[in-house]
Amino acid sequence: MKFLITGFEPFGRESINPAWEAVSQLKSEYMGHLVVVEEIPVVFGASIDRLIERIELHQPDVVLCIGQAGGRATLSVERVAININDARMPDNKGNAPIDEPIEQSGPDAYFTNLPIKAIVKTLGEYHIPTSISNSAGTYVCNHLMYGLLHFIHTMKPNIRGGFIHVPYAPSQVVDRPGTAFMPVDMMLEGLERMIEVIAVTDSDIKKADHAIH
Amino acid sequence: MKFLITGFEPFGRESINPAWEAVSQLKSEYMGHLVVVEEIPVVFGASIDRLIERIELHQPDVVLCIGQAGGRATLSVERVAININDARMPDNKGNAPIDEPIEQSGPDAYFTNLPIKAIVKTLGEYHIPTSISNSAGTYVCNHLMYGLLHFIHTMKPNIRGGFIHVPYAPSQVVDRPGTAFMPVDMMLEGLERMIEVIAVTDSDIKKADHAIH
């Protein structure tokens, strides 16, 4: 099985993106499964273009896109991407679309086809704090996830794909005490465990989520 | 114009539901617009059935469903409902579905057709803390919102509808210090201002959201 795993470049006022810090340390093979990694620009439009180009190049079975969610305390496995761009701040090329659809004629949302509950369960057993998230936001992270799932649904139905948000790295919070973080090594181990879970899980398990409303 | 505004009954360990506390105090008319209110059970399935029955009865132009989101600090105007039931705790009839679709052949999600940015802008001008939310969760609140929007899309395309989450009332947090709350009077005023905004707004304004990832 072949995995394409992407990490975003830094954005906002950050000098690093913990997503790429972790992704770039992945090995090229785990338990016989190949892994290729790619860095993705934090730019509306261009991020999807780059991702699709690399999917065409690498022909993976699974695509995992990784991004930073500053303030969150867990690896959060996104359940759904919604068809909207709504940027609070400009992307790395200065674009800040407000309430515009990602795909003019696309559906309002796509669920991931990753085994999200199995991922949460397994990583928890390894003491890596992980949870389901029901919103990937409306910035470039959600944008890329929607673009990936739209491409899968319309062009490559055999690919499995989804998006994982990671917390800040420790170096990003030393001057913001009280803000949650996760060491990059723990993110990396989390990604390695995800590869193993996804490789062996055909259909997701049933397990209650923690969130309510 | 006629508004149907619903509030959920209490659930979990709560003896009140601030949503219904506020909704039940609405007058029957604001600026010439009629308002009818209904209480809705916190039950998967039965909540949608009750709502649709009351829509058929009252024939409203706008349907607003209101629910409690304990821990949130604002009136949160939900942008989207997703096609999944994933209950962390049983509903008021003991049902706790895990990862089941609400509508077997429905789309993954529906966006509300309310002018959500205009609502946030106007209520902010009245100093009522309000924000957009990109997730109504996966419990009965999201369930009802999805059921409403599915009914609108498939049966009543001229109705406008959506869901608003309210914080805890003060009485619910006096023994949980640190938990956000909003006085019921402020929720009530917020609902009154929403009626006014919705009545005069044909298409939503463009305004950046506060959230990111």
Add this chain to the structure above:
Amino acid sequence: MKFLITGFEPFGRESINPAWEAVSQLKSEYMGHLVVVEEIPVVFGASIDRLIERIELHQPDVVLCIGQAGGRATLSVERVAININDARMPDNKGNAPIDEPIEQSGPDAYFTNLPIKAIVKTLGEYHIPTSISNSAGTYVCNHLMYGLLHFIHTMKPNIRGGFIHVPYAPSQVVDRPGTAFMPVDMMLEGLERMIEVIAVTDSDIKKADHAIH
């Protein structure tokens, strides 16, 4: 019985201080007890000087100083003031002392002699979210509280005095969604109830606090 109740002027980037917004609306008499109010500058040194001058002028039996604690969700009744100035940002005159004692030869801290548990209990009964706080910080609020208690201990042992932190007002958080707030009317009612409790309570009740570590 005569109460002197003070509220700070605005500081930081705020155009109002909810403490003074509430204090300035107090009546001059509650249940036969006189109330005088004073606004206090957010300035190290000058705040204490102003307070002592007004105590000498008004000769109160009880002194309550009120300040803003942005981000907190309750009226927080401070238990203790510590003998240190440690300013993260300059006060309204540009002073930013780091780790300097307030009183060179003063003790490390003073406990308030207000009936703090009785206050929390009574306000809770009126559904006004209130809690004990074990830290008034190290900025001008703690500074004024320490100055008050030092003056009481060394010069006026019959006066009862303490400090109450209030949350942001709603107008301060409409552009910061997710931040806790309290309507100024609720703060005002809280202060009125405190006057009543303090007037009738000689020694504090015993009641467990909510905080731990």
Add this chain to the structure above:
Amino acid sequence: MKFLITGFEPFGRESINPAWEAVSQLKSEYMGHLVVVEEIPVVFGASIDRLIERIELHQPDVVLCIGQAGGRATLSVERVAININDARMPDNKGNAPIDEPIEQSGPDAYFTNLPIKAIVKTLGEYHIPTSISNSAGTYVCNHLMYGLLHFIHTMKPNIRGGFIHVPYAPSQVVDRPGTAFMPVDMMLEGLERMIEVIAVTDSDIKKADHAIH
């Protein structure tokens, strides 16, 4: 120089205490400085007795007591201990004192004599999230810190001592997503860096704290 470093046993519903998990992994020597470790019961009274007994036994130059502060996101270096026991829940022997002094004739509080700002600065340089805390609470942690500082002030003025709170370990939060945590390895490294800082710092540096009110 000789360090006595203590960690509390588990309390509440926890099966581990991350403080002792980290402390028990310390080596017996760092850069020529000796380190002895001891586990302390989470019991009012007995915790102080045990600590003093071990101080008399080991005759250390520096005493660091470490405890768990569930929910905090940083290593928090406590600035001050206050003369009060106020237990929200029973200790490990069932004691739950409410608003009782720790030392009947002791002062209201003691500041630590550790170089707290130098510790925060150095650990930040190593990307270990660390901050000053102005409250150690009113439970057994504050109790032990006060007991230590009272003993130092009255009996052993040459000893330097203080208290450090650590976050939950990852294993404690996997079923509480959203709760901050820190890997035990990072806590351990933090303690090792503290030993180095304390060993070389005679008087603390001046550096603004992050907290306000």
